[in-house]
Amino acid sequence: MNEARQISETHRKVKMNWNEAEELEVLTFDLHGETFALEAILVQEILDLLPETIVPGAMPFVGSVINFRGKVIPLADIRLAFGMEAAETTIDSRIIVIELDLQGEPTLVGLRTDKVNEVTTLAKASSEAPPSVGMRWRPDYINCLVKRGGQFIILPNLQAIFSFRKEI
């Protein structure tokens, strides 16, 4: 826990693109019973599951690649970043393809999800910074939590997750 707090203090806070009305358009999806949200602007495409190619020796978190329209892109499972168990695929499983800036290079990455819900608008007023204690997950992997309809939606800090370290 100590270590986690240290990381949370040193990590760069990523700026969220709330608009003037302090709202954010997001795509929500489920992972292991939790609801996550990604800024809709990042999302390139939502795909049905594709044949995956395992990359031996790669970090389990980005353990395979897929063919996305003729490009070979990594497929990430952010469950592993949040310490969740890998799950069997279901009929609802989808891949969300997003474009991330990795060390100054725009990179397409596929994210494995259990279910893709909807595109919706979140209000900044109902968002909270991640609590530094009482959470199973590394706080620096979370931008903020947004309360909606009696549950929390997690906005993961993809920059922090993908500026990965070997130990993931």
Added chain:
Amino acid sequence: MNIPDPVAVFRIEAAELFEQIESGLLDLTHRLNDKDQIDAVFRGLHTLKGSGAMFGFDALAAFTHHCETAFDRVRKGEKPATSELVAAVLAAQDHMRALVDRPTDDHGDIGEVLLARLQHAVEGDAPQPAAVQPIPVVAVAQTPKSGLNSWRIRFSLPVNSMVNGTNPLGLLDELRDLGEYKVLVNTSAIPSLDVLIPTDLHLSWDVTLTTDQPRSAIDDVFIFVLDDMQLDVETLTEVVEPVAAVQAPEPPPVATPVVAVAAPVQVPVAATPVAERETAVSNASDNRQAKAAENVRVPAERLDELMDRVGELVIAQSRLRQLASASMDIQLRSVSEEIERLSGELRDTMMVLRMVPVGSLFGRFRRLVHDLARETGKVIELVTEGETTEVDKTVIERLADPLVHLVRNSIDHGLETPEERRAAGKDEAGKVLLSARQAGGEVIITIKDDGRGINRDRVRAKAESSGLIQPGAVLSDQDLLQLIFAPGFSTAAQVTNLSGRGVGMDVVKKTVEALRGAIDVTSQAGEGSEVSLRIPLTLAIIDGLLVRVGTGRYVIPLSAVEECLELSLEEDLRSRGRSFISLRDSLVPFLRLRDLFQTGTKPDLHQKVVVISTGTERVGMVVDQIIGDHQTVIKSMSKLHHDVATFSGATILGDGSVALILDVAHLVAAGQQQEAQVRAAG
């Protein structure tokens, strides 16, 4: 459509102009009175000045102006071209490059020093005539001729010249400045309104000029458009000078619907049948259009995108072929075959698009050799061959640095000083030959010198002292020569600033291997050395061997594959402990890819060994199945997988799934390491 940054566009243009100027200057060093080259340099300088001023590079424009003025005087024959002048302008050109690259930096008084040198070269010690004059468009001849001459000037410009920025009004204005003139415009070539493209230029002009200027003043007006235009200058009074730049005849100025100037022009034209003239004109314009269509500048990323699309198309097509071959539908099959043919052709065309001639690379070496000759005091003759050989653009870019190093090495270590050469009974001028030729799917680039050759004894002594080989080790000649590419090796007893820090040759070798190429060295003591780089034509597509390990499929670059053999059961069991197979009496270490990749599957009954090599080192790869050869379109892996050194890239198979490409150099190194460990363990 995104609009490119104009400054970036200017920089690209400037780079081309520098190349043109530099090659002109270097040619002039051999043939000082080559009028064409003097004109080419002058034109380059002039365009550079004009464009520079247009894009706000004022310092560049002002500086270039002086060089241009100097060359203008040479061009007009007022001053002779001297090697001193050429050297001064070469030096000045480097300053211009600096002004283009860093226009806002303070460049100190380099400019003044260079200009003083230039002035000295042109004038001897006479004072420089003009101070900085901001950009006159065209230098007008200063040698006035007594008496007035009348000229009839007919000219037309290429249809697309407005797009290129040529302004016919400017040309007319300049003609007017020469003296009294009358203009008649010929509009007969204008097409009807429905096919008229507003940016096209269909007009031609007929000018009667009375001037005291000589004929050359008129030519000067057109000097920058002369290559593409039609210009016809005739004297109406007495014959003064021969006509220099006559091309195809002008369309007859007869059917002129709009007559701007009333005064009819007396034209002493030989009567030619109209039909004949028209064909001549249309031929000429065809030629001109073909010329204009020769070159299109396209950013490299767009070509890469196109390459990606073609790659996708090839993959989609192979899926279609699978479907079609399973179907009984004749029509579907015939369409599938047609698409197969088309996509194959498209791929071939696409490959050609990325090819550029090696000449663009060789061009840079003329300057390098020129400078090295000055620095070392050696007399060097650079000969290039096979400049038209075409190589993938990426390959060219990556090869530039290694080649610079090899050429420097040849000159610095290989070639002797003129005295030594005389003593050895050779020509004083050392020869460096840079040649390129295509052989199958490879391009062979050779750097050959006629210097002293590689001293084997010194190579051996050096390698022994730096611990690269055991003292007294038996090596083949080729192995010995290859030692010069070992990291940390340098034979130069004295380190010069040209080469010889020992960091170069191994980098050269690494770069060439990264391009999936190879280096050969041959050398004769006293007769010179030859280094050959064998480079594949393209990086985008390779021939691969598709293999299966567990459930995964992988591609091994076919160029690295030496042979495939079956791993017999006994050999398999026997090698559990030591992982070696004996291959024709030599032991080859092997890697079990199934273990390396942790497939967690049972091995196939008949496992195969694929023996791969880099140069002399061999390693076997145990795979479950060899599927066959596969034309591989290489895709790079994302940064998230850069830590996985086992794979150099990925490719997409016919069924749309991804196969990873094995990195041969890495696997061989891993195999050798394993061998070393086994040896260490005894």
